[in-house]
Amino acid sequence: MQAAPPPVVTQELRIIDPEGHDRIVMSAAGGAPQIKMMRPDGHDGLAITLDGAGRASIRLANPLATGPKAALEVDDKGAHVKFDREGGASSYLFLNNEGASGVVLIDSQGVRRLNITLDAAGTVAITRFDAQGRALP
DSSP, X not given: OOOOOOOOOOSEEEEEOTXXXXXXXXXXXXXXXXXXXXXXXXXXXXEEEEOTTOOEEEEEOOSSTTSOXXXXXXXXXXXXXXXXXXXXXXXXXXXXXXXXXXXXXXXXXXXXXXXXXXXXXXXXXXXXXXXXXXXXX
């Protein structure tokens, strides 16, 4: 049986396409590990990162400038899946560190319009908001 080759040790590895453009970048430079997959235009298409506290995120870019972007993240408050569109529209699903979960919908003007939450004790709350962000009865 052949011995395994020695490991490659570096702070950054770049994989390029035939034209010499970065397409995959794996890096630990700066202390925070990340893997990025680049679109042909050089912008990030996918980024997988760990922050200084070890919390992970995956960010998906949209090649359509006006299209939505997506993120799956763990942060200091909990975990969430978030969708954002330029101009303000957003929606997210979350589970916080205390065990509460929910869905939030934000309109194209950046105004919160709907919250659906389930607290750790099992109580459900649904709150609708008007176009100015005021809770409706």
